[in-house]
Amino acid sequence: MRKSELYRRVIEYFEQAMPVAETELHYGSPFQLLVAVVLSAQCTDKRVNMVTPALFAAYPTAEAMAQASEEDIFSYIHSVSYPNNKSHHLAGLSRMLVEEFGGEVPDDRDQLQRLPGVGRKTANVVEAVYFDRPAMPVDTHVFRVANRIGLTINSKTPLQTERELVKYIPEQLLPKAHHWLILHGRYVCQARKPKCGECGLTEVCCFFRRQETGDKKTGDKEIRRIGGKETEDKEIRRTGGKETGDKETRRMGDKETGDKETRRKEVKGAV
Numbered sequence: 265m266r267k268s269e270l271y272r273r274v275i276e277y278f279e280q281a282m283p284v285a286e287t288e289l290h291y292g293s294p295f296q297l298l299v300a301v302v303l304s305a306q307c308t309d310k311r312v313n314m315v316t317p318a319l320f321a322a323y324p325t326a327e328a329m330a331q332a333s334e335e336d337i338f339s340y341i342h343s344v345s346y347p348n349n350k351s352h353h354l355a356g357l358s359r360m361l362v363e364e365f366g367g368e369v370p371d372d373r374d375q376l377q378r379l380p381g382v383g384r385k386t387a388n389v390v391e392a393v394y395f396d397r398p399a400m401p402v403d404t405h406v407f408r409v410a411n412r413i414g415l416t417i418n419s420k421t422p423l424q425t426e427r428e429l430v431k432y433i434p435e436q437l438l439p440k441a442h443h444w445l446i447l448h449g450r451y452v453c454q455a456r457k458p459k460c461g462e463c464g465l466t467e468v469c470c471f472f473r474r475q476e477t478g479d480k481k482t483g484d485k486e487i488r489r490i491g492g493k494e495t496e497d498k499e500i501r502r503t504g505g506k507e508t509g510d511k512e513t514r515r516m517g518d519k520e521t522g523d524k525e526t527r528r529k530e531v532k533g534a535v
């Protein structure tokens with residue numbers, strides 16, 4: 265099947281199966297969305313939504329959070345992953361927003377990426393979700409689902425995946441398509457065990473076809489590569505080599521969680 269035909273059929277399916285597709289993060293302003301997205305790096309939206317009501321009640325704006333110390337912020341977010349780094353980022357980005365952007369979240373991706381803790385994925389989420397710009401943030405779900413369906417072939421990094429998806433998906437659909445792929449990955453095409461029996465894409469999905477035609481070796485390898493939290497981390501490292509993997513983690517939304525030393529300490533402290 266030609267790639268353009270594959271994209272057409274996948275879009276047609278999601279238009280019908282998921283006419284409404286939105287972020288599951290709770291927020292009330294662009295600043296709160298930015299904070300929630302920073303918190304969601306390597307963490308579930310569900311967990312983030314558990315901590316943000318109290319955090320936003322205490323610090324609803326950049327001005328309010330800029331007054332807080334890292335320790336203050338930590339006390340609200342200690343149950344998310346990497347709370348030390350994230351407290352540091354939130355304190356830093358709030359101050360920079362106040363000092364350089366009048367307390368407003370910029371709507372430009374390059375400006376967004378200047379903020380502490382904001383990588384390409386986080387900036388793209390804010391662009392797509394709040395400003396409805398034609399952006400395609402690539403997280404682990406988007407990366408995996410696009411690869412399984414065959415929307416991307418041999419993509420090694422989130423950036424390659426982003427470029428491929430942006431090339432084929434009509435601009436006006438990009439913000440919604442981002443949610444289609446995330447939600448599909450979260451609830452149907454799950455990492456460890458995709459629910460192909462509940463999926464309407466079996467006729468076009470490369471992964472499913474390989475399974476059906478008995479290419480079990482390839483399929484099993486793919487499940488291992490994209491299955492489970494621990495193996496997902498490995499996948500990220502494999503996509504770009506050890507060093508690139510750290511950079512990639514930063515690109516996927518948290519500039520400094522790639523720091524091994526900090527990561528080790530935080531994982532220890534977070535458990």
Ligand code: SF4
Pocket residue numbers: 412413452453454458459460463464465466469470471472
């Ligand atoms: S058919 Fe299976 S592998 Fe393919 S997209 Fe659907 S759930 Fe994922």
